[in-house]
Amino acid sequence: MKLENMDKIVSLCKARGFVFPGSEIYGGFANTRDFGPVGVELKNNVKRTWWKRFVQEDPNTYGVDAAILMNPRVWDASGHTASFSDPKMDCKSCKTRHRADNLIEDYNVKHGISMAVDAMTNEEMEKYISEHNIKCPKCGNSNFTEIKQFKLMFETHRGVVEGDTDVVYLRPETAQGEYVNFLNVQRTARAKVPFAIAQIGKSFRNEITPGNFLFRTIEFEQMELQNFCKDENSMETYEKFKAKALEFVKDLGLREEKLRFHDHDKLAHYAKAACDIQYLFPIGWQELNGIHHRSTWDLSRHQEYSGKNMLYLDPVTNEKFLPTIIEYSIGADRLTLALLCEAYDEEQLENGETRVVMHFHPAIAPYKVAVLPLQKNLSEKAKEVFAFLSKDFMCDYDEAGSIGKRYRREDEIGTPFCVTIDFDTLENDTVTIRDRDTMEQIRLPISNLSDYIAKKIRF
Numbered sequence: 001m002k003l004e005n006m007d008k009i010v011s012l013c014k015a016r017g018f019v020f021p022g023s024e025i026y027g028g029f030a031n032t033r034d035f036g037p038v039g040v041e042l043k044n045n046v047k048r049t050w051w052k053r054f055v056q057e058d059p060n061t062y063g064v065d066a067a068i069l070m071n072p073r074v075w076d077a078s079g080h081t082a083s084f085s086d087p088k089m090d091c092k093s094c095k096t097r098h099r100a101d102n103l104i105e106d107y108n109v110k111h112g113i114s115m116a117v118d119a120m121t122n123e124e125m126e127k128y129i130s131e132h133n134i135k136c137p138k139c140g141n142s143n144f145t146e147i148k149q150f151k152l153m154f155e156t157h158r159g160v161v162e163g164d165t166d167v168v169y170l171r172p173e174t175a176q177g178e179y180v181n182f183l184n185v186q187r188t189a190r191a192k193v194p195f196a197i198a199q200i201g202k203s204f205r206n207e208i209t210p211g212n213f214l215f216r217t218i219e220f221e222q223m224e225l226q227n228f229c230k231d232e233n234s235m236e237t238y239e240k241f242k243a244k245a246l247e248f249v250k251d252l253g254l255r256e257e258k259l260r261f262h263d264h265d266k267l268a269h270y271a272k273a274a275c276d277i278q279y280l281f282p283i284g285w286q287e288l289n290g291i292h293h294r295s296t297w298d299l300s301r302h303q304e305y306s307g308k309n310m311l312y313l314d315p316v317t318n319e320k321f322l323p324t325i326i327e328y329s330i331g332a333d334r335l336t337l338a339l340l341c342e343a344y345d346e347e348q349l350e351n352g353e354t355r356v357v358m359h360f361h362p363a364i365a366p367y368k369v370a371v372l373p374l375q376k377n378l379s380e381k382a383k384e385v386f387a388f389l390s391k392d393f394m395c396d397y398d399e400a401g402s403i404g405k406r407y408r409r410e411d412e413i414g415t416p417f418c419v420t421i422d423f424d425t426l427e428n429d430t431v432t433i434r435d436r437d438t439m440e441q442i443r444l445p446i447s448n449l450s451d452y453i454a455k456k457i458r459f
């Protein structure tokens with residue numbers, strides 16, 4: 001079904017324990033979110049499937065988990081201290097803050113205009129906003145300040161003596177953790193170019209524009225990898241990762257017609273190519289992940305700033321060179337949001353009721369199976385089945401309310417299988433297992449359940 005906006009997702013997420021507003025009892029904290037009991041399972045499963053596809057199944061990819069706080073020189077080398085900023089404008093009437101490029105993009109989407117906003121200078125954006133009389137989304141006036149660059153990195157301080165502390169930054173991207181460990185990983189894994197280093201971890205950005213739920217938050221997780229290759233093979237690697245990235249999100253259940261590639265209009269001076277995969281969110285086409293050709297820029301900058309030789313020695317040709325990097329990066333929270341939007345469905349049942357069901361791929365569903373005793377006096381047997389199945393799978397257990405209501409609750413959190421314990425179970429150790437999508441039920445021996453479920457949830 002088509003979602004008109006994010007409201008239904010936001011309220012389902014809050015009501016069923018996927019995602020809560022951050023620090024809610026204090027009135028919240030803008031653009032932060034807390035994952036609840038089913039949300040944490042969903043997001044962990046998203047991260048697991050990603051790691052499986054990109055690290056476990058690729059013999060030439062190696063994982064790291066680098067520190068969030070890095071030597072501040074890293075951010076000088078990467079260019080973030082000098083230029084990681086967004087063009088900000090304040091509304092003089094209602095004092096809200098906006099990103100100039102986002103104001104233009106939103107206006108263009110509304111008016112069916114297609115143009116390269118990311119290639120515009122600040123002066124061009126100011127002119128466009130004034131000529132088109134673009135209004136503040138909060139108060140409706142068109143009364144903005146000039147554009148100023150707004151720094152996106154969060155600063156904190158390290159040190160114990162007051163007045164003698166050093167500025168450190170919360171990392172705004174995970175990628176630098178792979179670049180600085182390029183030689184450590186290459187040496188210890190005896191890796192040969194081409195190879196990749198992957199990481200999943202938190203990043204922090206002092207974003208100007210309000211969030212659209214999980215789409216843009218100030219603290220989020222990235223799942224990304226850096227491919228190190230020879231320059232002559234770099235475009236081939238770039239194309240390979242475009243295809244692999246698309247295949248991954250399609251396999252997770254995002255429909256092809258809601259996915260598209262978007263080439264960047266403005267390339268960094270060192271880049272040969274860059275594109276995003278966009279997904280049709282209820283707020284329109286938006287970036288889901290990025291694939292960037294970064295040439296030898298990152299390693300050469302770290303070589304220059306650290307004074308350490310970052311050259312790779314080819315063991316066959318004895319050639320020494322800096323590998324070219326193809327970066328692939330996707331937000332775990334943003335992908336989780338896309339999967340929530342895609343999974344949401346309202347079905348009209350024959351009895352006139354509406355069934356809300358989350359059609360998650362079983363591999364990412366928070367619970368794989370719910371164990372439901374038909375009546376309370378069957379709970380002893382049901383708990384035995386729960387104890388047995390929970391060794392293999394994340395299981396829910398529910399004995400409260402009518403069986404129909406319990407099925408609905410499981411549908412709303414996307415549980416692919418419900419196992420019902422009835423009086424026959426006591427006689428012959430068989431149960432019914434109900435499929436979330438078809439609502440069909442079959443009878444199986446308890447001893448066959450694990451194999452049956454394991455096959456269905458494989459990714």
Ligand code: ATP
Nearest residue numbers: 207215216217220222287288289290329330331334
């Ligand atoms: P955007 O243009 O949306 O700000 P970006 O181009 O700055 O994103 P990258 O730096 O390429 O994004 O980050 C890689 C991925 O990390 C993005 O494709 C997105 O999925 C995710 N991401 C980036 N910023 C945020 C954020 N503030 N909240 C949630 N996810 C984010």
